[in-house]
Amino acid sequence: MNAMTTQHAEPTIAKPAPDPKRPSRSVDIWSLLMEGRAFIALILLVIVFASLSDSFLTMNNLITMTKHVAYNAILALGMLFVILKGGIDLSVGSTVGLSGVVAGTLLQGWQLDLFDIVAFPQVWVVVIAALAVGTLVGAVNGVLVTRFNVAPFIATLGMLYVARGAALLISNGTTYPRLAGSAELGNQGFLLIGGGRILGIPTAIWIMVVFALIAVFVLRKTPFGRWVYATGGNERAAELSGVPVKKVKMRVYIISGFCAATTGLIISSELTSAAPQLGETFELNAIAAVVIGGAALTGGRGNVRGVLIGAFVIGFLSDGLVLLGVSTFWQITIKGAVIILAVMLDQAQQRIKRSKNAALAAADRQSSRQAPQADN
Amino acid sequence: MSDVAIERDAVVMRARQITKTYGATRALKGVDFEIRSGAVTVLFGENGAGKSTLMKILSGVETPTSGILELDGRELQLVSTVDAAEHGIAIIHQELSLCPNLSIRDNIYMGRELVHGGIVVDDRTEGVRTRELMARLEEQLDPRTLVADLRLGQQQVVEIARALAGDARVLIMDEPTSALSGNEVEVLFRLIRELTDSGVAIVYISHHLEEALEIADHAVVFRDGELVAKGERDAIDIAWVISNMVGRSADDLSPELRDEFGEIALSLRNVTVADPSNPTRLAVDDLSLDVRAGEIVCLYGLMGAGRTELLEALAGRAPIQRGTVAVGGRELRGESIADRIAMGLALVPEDRQRDGLVQTMSVGENSSLASLIAYVRGFWIGDRRERQAVEKGIADVRVKTSGPTAPITSLSGGNQQKVVIGKVLMTEPDVILLDEPSRGIDVGAKGEIFALMAREARRGLAVLFATSEVSEALGVSNRVVVMSKGRIVREFDPKNATREDLMIASGEATEEELTGSAHR
Numbered sequence: 001m002n003a004m005t006t007q008h009a010e011p012t013i014a015k016p017a018p019d020p021k022r023p024s025r026s027v028d029i030w031s032l033l034m035e036g037r038a039f040i041a042l043i044l045l046v047i048v049f050a051s052l053s054d055s056f057l058t059m060n061n062l063i064t065m066t067k068h069v070a071y072n073a074i075l076a077l078g079m080l081f082v083i084l085k086g087g088i089d090l091s092v093g094s095t096v097g098l099s100g101v102v103a104g105t106l107l108q109g110w111q112l113d114l115f116d117i118v119a120f121p122q123v124w125v126v127v128i129a130a131l132a133v134g135t136l137v138g139a140v141n142g143v144l145v146t147r148f149n150v151a152p153f154i155a156t157l158g159m160l161y162v163a164r165g166a167a168l169l170i171s172n173g174t175t176y177p178r179l180a181g182s183a184e185l186g187n188q189g190f191l192l193i194g195g196g197r198i199l200g201i202p203t204a205i206w207i208m209v210v211f212a213l214i215a216v217f218v219l220r221k222t223p224f225g226r227w228v229y230a231t232g233g234n235e236r237a238a239e240l241s242g243v244p245v246k247k248v249k250m251r252v253y254i255i256s257g258f259c260a261a262t263t264g265l266i267i268s269s270e271l272t273s274a275a276p277q278l279g280e281t282f283e284l285n286a287i288a289a290v291v292i293g294g295a296a297l298t299g300g301r302g303n304v305r306g307v308l309i310g311a312f313v314i315g316f317l318s319d320g321l322v323l324l325g326v327s328t329f330w331q332i333t334i335k336g337a338v339i340i341l342a343v344m345l346d347q348a349q350q351r352i353k354r355s356k357n358a359a360l361a362a363a364d365r366q367s368s369r370q371a372p373q374a375d376n
Numbered sequence: 377m378s379d380v381a382i383e384r385d386a387v388v389m390r391a392r393q394i395t396k397t398y399g400a401t402r403a404l405k406g407v408d409f410e411i412r413s414g415a416v417t418v419l420f421g422e423n424g425a426g427k428s429t430l431m432k433i434l435s436g437v438e439t440p441t442s443g444i445l446e447l448d449g450r451e452l453q454l455v456s457t458v459d460a461a462e463h464g465i466a467i468i469h470q471e472l473s474l475c476p477n478l479s480i481r482d483n484i485y486m487g488r489e490l491v492h493g494g495i496v497v498d499d500r501t502e503g504v505r506t507r508e509l510m511a512r513l514e515e516q517l518d519p520r521t522l523v524a525d526l527r528l529g530q531q532q533v534v535e536i537a538r539a540l541a542g543d544a545r546v547l548i549m550d551e552p553t554s555a556l557s558g559n560e561v562e563v564l565f566r567l568i569r570e571l572t573d574s575g576v577a578i579v580y581i582s583h584h585l586e587e588a589l590e591i592a593d594h595a596v597v598f599r600d601g602e603l604v605a606k607g608e609r610d611a612i613d614i615a616w617v618i619s620n621m622v623g624r625s626a627d628d629l630s631p632e633l634r635d636e637f638g639e640i641a642l643s644l645r646n647v648t649v650a651d652p653s654n655p656t657r658l659a660v661d662d663l664s665l666d667v668r669a670g671e672i673v674c675l676y677g678l679m680g681a682g683r684t685e686l687l688e689a690l691a692g693r694a695p696i697q698r699g700t701v702a703v704g705g706r707e708l709r710g711e712s713i714a715d716r717i718a719m720g721l722a723l724v725p726e727d728r729q730r731d732g733l734v735q736t737m738s739v740g741e742n743s744s745l746a747s748l749i750a751y752v753r754g755f756w757i758g759d760r761r762e763r764q765a766v767e768k769g770i771a772d773v774r775v776k777t778s779g780p781t782a783p784i785t786s787l788s789g790g791n792q793q794k795v796v797i798g799k800v801l802m803t804e805p806d807v808i809l810l811d812e813p814s815r816g817i818d819v820g821a822k823g824e825i826f827a828l829m830a831r832e833a834r835r836g837l838a839v840l841f842a843t844s845e846v847s848e849a850l851g852v853s854n855r856v857v858v859m860s861k862g863r864i865v866r867e868f869d870p871k872n873a874t875r876e877d878l879m880i881a882s883g884e885a886t887e888e889e890l891t892g893s894a895h896r
C-alpha cells in the first residue's frame with residue numbers, strides 16, 4: 001500500500017495546519033527510538049544476560065565476547081562496503097578458510113618441488129601472502145561482476161565453492177596443527193596476531209577498532225566512500241554524474257576479500273592451527289550484522305556504527321545464550337528470529353521516513369505554487 | 377452549469393465535495409465532479425493540482441477523507457481497484473504496469489484469468505479475445521508475443537486493451553499518449569470516439585494541451601486542489617485552459633536571451649548513433665550541428681525522433697558509431713562520462729528519478745556528486761570546501777530546502793530538478809545538455825528552470841536542450857532544430873516560426889490537418 005496511507009486517521013479539517021517541517025515532539029521520540037533500535041536491543045541484551053548470569057558482566061567474559069565479536073565485525077565491515085554498493089559477497093567465509101590455509105602451508109614449510117627444497121618464509125611474508133590471496137578472491141569477484149556482468153549473488157556463490165575447494169586442495173583436506181614456527185627457522189610470531197594482547201586487550205579487538213576507524217574515514221571523508229553510497233543508491237545517476245562505477249564495484253569486493261583474509265589470519269593464529277573448513281557459514285553472520293545494523297540490502301543505506309552494533313548484538317546473543325546453557329538449536333532459532341525482527345523494524349522505519357518526506361514534498365509543491373515568482 | 381442531461385450525456389458517476397488530506401497537506405478541497413456517459417471529460421491542471429489524486433479516488437486506489445462518490449445516482453464506496461473494476465471503472469495509468477516477461481494475452485488477463493472448471497487457464501479463449509481486442513486497436517500482434525519485445529507505444533496499446541477487456545463503463549486515461557507516436561495517437565482517438573459512441577464515459581488527463589482539447593467534450597481545470605473552471609468543448613480554447621491552470625495569463629516562458637554568441641562550443645559532424653534497443657536501426661543518422669557559447673539551441677521533435685539518444689551519446693552514456701564531436705575545439709575520442717564532465721560537457725538527463733538523483737542521499741550530497749573531486753585535499757573531502765560549494769550551488773539555482781542535509785525525496789519535482797541542474801552547473805561546464813528539462817514539473821517551476829537556463833546562457837554557457845513542447849521550443853531558444861527519425865529536418869528562428877511550422881516539420885501534423893482543425 002502507499003506510504004501516505006499511514007496518515008489517514010488524522011482528522012485535519014479546519015485547524016491551522018502545523019508546519020510539516022517541524023514534526024511534533026512525539027513523532028521525534030518515536031523516530032529516535034527507531035533510529036537507535038539496534039543499540040537499544042544491545043543494551044537490553046546486556047541487561048537481561050547480566051541479570052540471569054553473574055559471570056556475564058565480568059571483565060574476562062566481556063573481553064572474550066568482544067574478541068568473538070571482532071571476528072565477525074571485521075568480516076562485516078568488508079561486507080558493508082559490498083552491501084552499500086548494492087551487492088553481496090557470499091565468498092567471505094571460504095576466503096577466511098583459504099587465507100588460514102595459505103598461512104598454514106607457508107609456516108609449516110612450502111614444498112618447492114622444482115628446486116627440491118622446503119621454504120620457510122618469515123611471518124610478515126606469510127601475512128602478506130595470505131592477505132594477497134584474499135584480495136585476489138575479491139578481485140575475481142569484482143571482475144566477474146563488472147566485466148562479465150555476473151550477478152553478485154551468483155559470482156560470489158561460485159567463488160564460495162572455488163575458494164573452499166582451493167583451501168581443501170592446498171591442504172589436501174587436513175589441518176595444519178603447528179603454526180608457532182621455530183626459532184632456528186626464524187618464522188616465529190604468527191600466534192601473536194590472534195593470541196597477543198596490547199594493553200591487556202586482544203589484538204583482534206584492536207584490529208577491529210582500527211578497521212572500523214578506517215572504514216568510517218573512507219566512507220565519510222573520501223570521494224570513494226561517497227561513490228559507494230551513490231552507486232548503491234542509484235547506479236545510473238551516479239554513472240551520469242561521472243562516478244567511475246566499475247572501479248567502485250571492483251574495489252568494494254577487494255576490500256571485502258581483504259577483510260576476510262584478515263579474519264582468517266586472526267582466527268587461525270588464535271586457534272594455533274589452520275583448518276580448510278574454517279569460516280563455513282561466516283558469510284551469513286556477516287550479512288546478518290550488516291542488516292541488523294540498519295543497512296539496506298538494495299544498497300545506498302547503512303553505516304559503520306550500525307554494523308558494529310549489529311555484530312555486538314549477534315555476538316553477545318550467542319555467547320550469552322551459551323553462558324546460560326541454552327541449547328545450540330535454540331540459539332540458532334533465536335538468532336534467526338532476531339534478524340527477521342530487525343528487518344521488519346527497518347521496514348517500518350523506512351515507511352515513516354518515506355511518508356514524512358512525501359508530506360514535505362507535497363508541502364513544497366503547494367508553497368511553490370502559492371508564491372510563484374516571476375523572475376528572469 | 378449545464379445540467380441539461382440528454383440521453384447520451386447523462387451523468388454516470390459523480391463526486392460530491394470530495395476532500396483528501398495527507399497529513400497537513402490538503403490535496404483536494406471539496407471537489408464536485410461529474411462524469412458523463414458517451415462523452416470525454418478532460419482534466420487539466422499542473423502537477424500537484426489534485427487531478428491525479430481525484431483519479432486515484434475514482435478508481436479505488438485511495439479513499440477520500442470526506443465526501444461521497446455516486447454511481448448511477450447511488451452512493452458508492454470503493455475499497456480497491458478490483459472493487460472499482462467490478463463496478464465497471466477502469467484506469468489506464470501513466471506509468472505502464474505490465475509484466476514484460478509475460479505475453480500480451482497473459483498481461484491482458486492478469487488477475488482475471490478465464491478458467492476451465494476453476495482450475496485450468498483457458499488460454500485459447502483468452503487468445504482469441506486478445507486478438508479481437510488488438511485488431512480493434514489496429515495492432516496486428518500475436519497475443520503470445522512477449523510484452524518485453526514490444527515498442528513502448530505498442531505496450532501502451534496493450535495497457536489500453538487491458539482496460540477494455542474488463543468491459544469498462546467508465547474509463548480513466550492518465551496520460552495515455554505520452555509514449556505514442558502520431559499515428560498511434562490517431563488510432564487511440566478513433567477508438568475513444570468509438571467507445572463514447574457506445575456510451576462509455578471517458579476521463580482523460582494529458583499534459584499535451586492541444587491534443588487533449590482535440591478530444592474533449594467537456595473540460596475541467598484543477599488548481600491547488602480545487603476545480604476552478606469548467607467548460608463545454610465549443611466554448612474553450614488553449615488560452616482559457618492555460619490561464620485557468622496557472623491562475624494568471626499564459627506566455628510566461630520568455631526569458632531574456634542574448635543575440636550575440638561566442639565561439640563554437642560544441643560541434644557535431646556526421647554523428648551517427650545506433651538505437652540501443654534495436655542495434656540494426658540508427659537512432660541518430662548523420663547529424664551535424666554547432667552550438668556557440670551563450671547560445672540556446674532547442675532540439676524539437678516527437679518521441680522517438682532520436683533526441684534522447686543523441687544527448688546520451690554526447691554525454692558518453694552510449695557510443696557514437698561514426699562522426700566527430702568537438703567540445704571547445706577538442707575532439708572527443710571515446711572519453712568516459714567523468715572525462716567529458718571534466719572537459720566541460722554535462723547532461724541533465726530526461727528521467728530525473730532514474731538517472732538524475734540518488735534517492736538515498738541528501739540534497740547536498742546529490743548536489744556535489746558530480747564535482748566531488750574538486751573539494752578533495754590529499755585523500756579526503758574538505759568538509760568546509762564542500763559545504764560552501766553546496767550552499768552556493770543550491771542558492772544559485774534557488775532550491776527551496778531546509779538545508780543541504782534534507783533528504784532529496786522531501787523536495788517537490790521542480791526543486792529536485794533544480795538540484796540536478798545545480799549539480800551539473802557545479803562542475804563548471806562550458807556546454808550543458810538538457811533532456812526535457814521541464815518533464816514532470818509544474819508551470820511555475822518550469823518558468824524558473826527556463827529562466828535559469830537563460831541566465832546561464834547569458835553567462836556564456838552553450839545550451840542544447842531537447843523538448844517535445846512547442847511553446848518551450850519557441851519561447852526559450854535562439855534557434856530551433858527540428859529532428860525527425862534521427863535527422864535534422866528543418867531549422868527555425870523562433871522569432872519567425874509558428875507552432876504550426878514546427879509541428880509540420882516534425883511530422884506531428886500535416887498541413888491539411890492543421891487547416892482542417894482551424895475550421896472546426
